[in-house]
Amino acid sequence: MPESKSNEATDGRGRGLPALTVQELEDGRQHILAVARSLFQKDGYDAVTIRKIMEHTSRSPMMFYRYFSNKRAVIRYIWADILAAFFEHCTKSIASIQSPELRLEAFLRAAIHFWLERPDDFRILYLNQDRLESDEDSYFAHEPEGYEQSAIIDELLLDWNPEMANQDLQLARQYIIINMLGISFSLIVLPELPWKPASTLIDETINSIFLWLNSQVSKDGSIDTQ
Template identity: 25%
Template sequence: MAKTAGRPPRSESDILEFRSKIAKQALAIYRAEGFGAVSMRRLAKEVGCAPMTIYAHFEGKQDILRYLWADVLTDMSGEIQGKLERINVPAERLQIAVQTFVSYWVDHPDHFRLVFMSNDVTRSDVSTFVMDEETLAHFQMFSDLLHVVLQDDRNVKASSDTLISGMIGIALCINTIRDYPWTDARMMTDRLLASIISPVDFASLS
């Protein structure tokens, strides 16, 4: 029995391209109106397809958000790796990575809000995304860089977690409390890093 003629299956590149198109439109709506304005029906209208076509590529709105989170984090990591390509000194590599991380979020406040301040997101959505191996890898690089500098396995986990939370905190303050006369972000970031790699011996103060 002859096969019924029809539209040939889309290639993998076509699928990825269409998913990217949907995500870019979702990001545009988010930037203009907030994530609450993003809906599958709205995206279908903007992209020019049926709502079911959107559902064929994304399970729902939260799936699109996770895609955008991953895209932004990949962009951030790519910027850091690009600056580290020709740097060999461990301490300098760490400093550049830390400075680039903070600068990225300060220079892209809409990306910061999307990743760290999205509304209408459940705890399970965040947990699923955060515990994904690809997501963890974006932050694991700081642990790897710190390990080379500190050369002390006992302190790397606490040090990297403190560093990451501090970097996000600097970006958060600058992005959300703009009227406060903050010290230059680079100076704050260097102070943070210095406190991690050259900590005060609190035992000697007692």
């Protein structure tokens, strides 16, 4: 999870209050996170204020700063929690599969199905743009709990075909992510469009990914895996 600056109320918004114990800090954060997550899903991130969050926790608005530095920190905790669940789900889905090709395919299917089964999490993560709060701040995507975890895709690609080591792995990973998010976005955010069955679209998306990957390794005369 993203690190907190401090657990002491030493600024003007909580001066003089004793430091929270580790357990008090964790319990308070989890309560605030649960309330904020529900409100973000219901009303949208921009429409939810710190005051509104704290009203639903039966705490004063100024108590918020004992747990988080700002509202952006709250959604980043939620993003980290969602991505941790995502990668845990995908990793478990391929744990017992031996074939490198089937492992890669199973990962792709698990990733897409995860978002289709948790559309609210998809919206929170991908329909709320990250912003920097200060010059010292960094984007969530650059944090260890962010997209560094997508390195598992590189590992799957290298297992699928060692020739990928001679290719642009970053491009391949981004191509896969764009395709997975593209179908998920379309089916979740635009459900009113006359889509073909999700299973059909998922099959075609995965076929397209493998065709593209094979085209990349075939440029150097490598043998296709399909």
